[in-house]
Structures are given as C-alpha cells and as structure tokens.
Amino acid sequence: MPVIAKAPFFKPRMPRTNQPWSIIMTNAGSLGWVSDVNGYRYQAAHPETGETWPPLPNILQAAWTDLTGLDVPAECCLINLYQGQRAKMGLHQDRDEIDKSFPVLSFSLGDSARFRVGGKTRKGPTQSVKLNSGDVVILQGESRLSFHGIDRIMPDSSQLIGDYIEGGGRINLTLRRVNPA
Ligand code: MD6
Numbered sequence: 001m002p003v004i005a006k007a008p009f010f011k012p013r014m015p016r017t018n019q020p021w022s023i024i025m026t027n028a029g030s031l032g033w034v035s036d037v038n039g040y041r042y043q044a045a046h047p048e049t050g051e052t053w054p055p056l057p058n059i060l061q062a063a064w065t066d067l068t069g070l071d072v073p074a075e076c077c078l079i080n081l082y083q084g085q086r087a088k089m090g091l092h093q094d095r096d097e098i099d100k101s102f103p104v105l106s107f108s109l110g111d112s113a114r115f116r117v118g119g120k121t122r123k124g125p126t127q128s129v130k131l132n133s134g135d136v137v138i139l140q141g142e143s144r145l146s147f148h149g150i151d152r153i154m155p156d157s158s159q160l161i162g163d164y165i166e167g168g169g170r171i172n173l174t175l176r177r178v179n180p181a
C-alpha cells in the first residue's frame with residue numbers, strides 16, 4: 001500500500017503561533033518529523049491517526065545507503081507536498097536530530113523549485129539553486145547545518161505528481177538518521 005494511503009498528509013502548524021504552514025506533510029520510517037503548537041519533534045506515530053508511520057520504502061533506504069556510503073539506515077523520510085502558487089518553506093537548519101553528524105539527503109519530484117542555501121548563520125550570503133524533478137540534495141560535513149529553504153515552486157513545470165495526487169505540485173523526500181548508530 002502506498003505510504004500516503006496509510007499515513008495521510010497532515011497540515012503542520014508553527015510552534016507557539018499555531019499558524020498553518022503553506023505545505024502539507026507526512027512521513028515514512030520508524031520516526032516522523034512533526035511541527036505543531038508545541039514545537040518541532042520526531043515521533044513514532046502520526047499526529048492525526050495515532051498509527052505508526054509506514055515503513056521506509058526499500059528503494060529509498062537503498063538510495064540512502066548508496067548515496068551516503070553509510071551502513072547505518074535512515075530512520076525518517078519526511079514527505080513534503082507543495083501545491084499552488086504560495087507554497088514555500090522558510091530558511092531553516094535541520095537540527096532536531098539527536099545525532100547531527102549524519103548527512104541529510106533529499107529528493108525533489110514534480111514541479112521545479114527555487115532552493116536557497118546559505119551558511120551556518122541566518123544572516124550572510126545565500127545562493128539560489130533551481131531544483132528540478134529527480135534532483136538530489138545532500139547536506140553533510142561543512143554544509144550539514146547550513147540554512148536553507150524553498151522560496152517558491154514553479155507551478156505546472158512538471159506533470160509527474162498529478163498522476164498520483166489531485167492538483168499535482170512538488171514533493172520533497174528528506175531522509176534522516178535521528179539517533180546515534
Ligand atoms: C525542500 N528541503 O526541498 C526542503 N533539508 O522542499 C529541505 O528542507 C532539506 O532538501 C535538508 C536537506 C535537504 C533538503
């Protein structure tokens with residue numbers, strides 16, 4: 001069964017303000033990343049269904065192994081869905097992992113996006129990179145804690161997602177190891 005049939009997309013909300021994000025998300029793996037009024041965290045259960053997340057698909061675990069060269073498996077695949085003109089993700093660091101020494105690996109599918117990446121502080125120069133369907137990003141070593149975000153997507157630049165999800169859009173799959181090996 002597809003991951004999104006067992007773990008439906010949910011609307012994350014911002015810590016403290018409870019403002020909804022412009023994207024929707026779900027997860028696969030032993031841990032899922034969630035955001036709500038109480039903060040950002042990893043948890044074993046879907047926030048709405050209470051069920052554990054579906055297993056991380058073998059093809060993604062194999063890609064993690066091949067691309068990172070690690071023998072320790074990923075624990076989380078965060079699935080972000082961007083739809084419409086306004087979907088974006090603010091500049092952030094991936095730093096909720098207990099062990100931050102592992103790479104973070106992502107796959108972009110569907111519509112193209114403007115990815116912004118800077119350095120280890122929020123201020124300072126950033127670069128804009130266009131991510132197309134099939135592109136892979138890996139943050140590791142010096143770049144592991146780089147600030148990054150999605151300025152905007154380019155609606156209807158790909159038809160891929162529309163074959164599976166009403167309205168199409170862009171999916172980013174982010175694979176992470178949370179705990180020490
Ligand atoms: C996105 N990506 O592409 C958001 N984080 O929609 C991320 O936040 C990200 O692509 C860590 C490593 C790679 C990423």
Ligand code: FE
Nearest residue numbers: 092093094148
């Ligand atoms: Fe990120």
